[in-house]
Amino acid sequence: NAGVTQTPKFQVLKTGQSMTLQCAQDMNHNSMYWYRQDPGMGLRLIYYSASEGTTDKGEVPNGYNVSRLNKREFSLRLESAAPSQTSVYFCASMDFALGVSDTEAFFGQGTRLTVV
Amino acid sequence: LAKTTQPISMDSYEGQEVNITCSHNNIATNDYITWYQQFPSQGPRFIIQGYKTKVTNEVASLFIPADRKSSTLSLPRVSLSDTAVYYCLVGDNDYKLSFGAGTTVTVRA
Numbered sequence: 001n002a003g004v005t006q007t008p009k010f011q012v013l014k015t016g017q018s019m020t021l022q023c024a025q026d027m028n029h030n031s032m033y034w035y036r037q038d039p040g041m042g043l044r045l046i047y048y049s050a051s052e053g054t055t056d057k058g059e060v061p062n063g064y065n066v067s068r069l070n071k072r073e074f075s076l077r078l079e080s081a082a083p084s085q086t087s088v089y090f091c092a093s094m095d096f097a098l099g100v101s102d103t104e105a106f107f108g109q110g111t112r113l114t115v116v
Numbered sequence: 117l118a119k120t121t122q123p124i125s126m127d128s129y130e131g132q133e134v135n136i137t138c139s140h141n142n143i144a145t146n147d148y149i150t151w152y153q154q155f156p157s158q159g160p161r162f163i164i165q166g167y168k169t170k171v172t173n174e175v176a177s178l179f180i181p182a183d184r185k186s187s188t189l190s191l192p193r194v195s196l197s198d199t200a201v202y203y204c205l206v207g208d209n210d211y212k213l214s215f216g217a218g219t220t221v222t223v224r225a
Contacts, residue, residue: 043215090160106162
């Protein structure tokens with residue numbers, strides 16, 4: 001049982017390049033999330049997927065796109081990377097039920113992205 | 117998601133008890149209160165959750181007064197390894213899982 005797996009763990013991009021961050025969970029959770037965390041800051045929600053087939057914007061969606069490929073996988077794409085997107089990206093999953101908030105979220109180990 | 121307010125940082129020494137209070141004045145009837153811990157270079161991890169009164173596990177205790185407008189995370193006899201950021205989250209009726217800035221707890225020898 002691996003939990004939440006993110007790939008790659010590290011990446012350096014040049015400005016304008018594109019890339020996709022991959023996230024997979026093996027806990028059969030319905031909800032998945034992408035966050036970014038800048039140095040010394042809290043986590044900011046980029047996009048989330050309440051269930052397979054749905055995605056919604058979070059607090060900082062500009063410059064990103066997401067795909068909920070299936071129940072297990074939720075990818076984050078940077079179409080044209082910018083230095084402001086240098087950050088640590090975390091994926092999370094949770095078995096959320098509407099109206100019930102007594103579940104816990106599980107996080108991946110993060111992807112450290114540098115855009116030069 | 118109910119708005120939460122918690123201190124930006126707290127300092128402590130090894131062996132002391134650390135109490136972090138989170139305010140959540142707009143908590144809804146169905147909302148639970150959940151705390152996460154994040155070590156440097158790692159993703160957050162769940163540490164404790166409660167609805168009312170007191171909850172205790174091997175890591176921490178969570179105290180929730182009757183009006184549920186605040187909660188206090190208590191870390192007993194902290195060690196250097198408890199240095200981390202602690203996040204308080206309340207409710208989630210729209211699937212969003214939003215973290216604030218959290219409280220940075222620094223434990224010194």
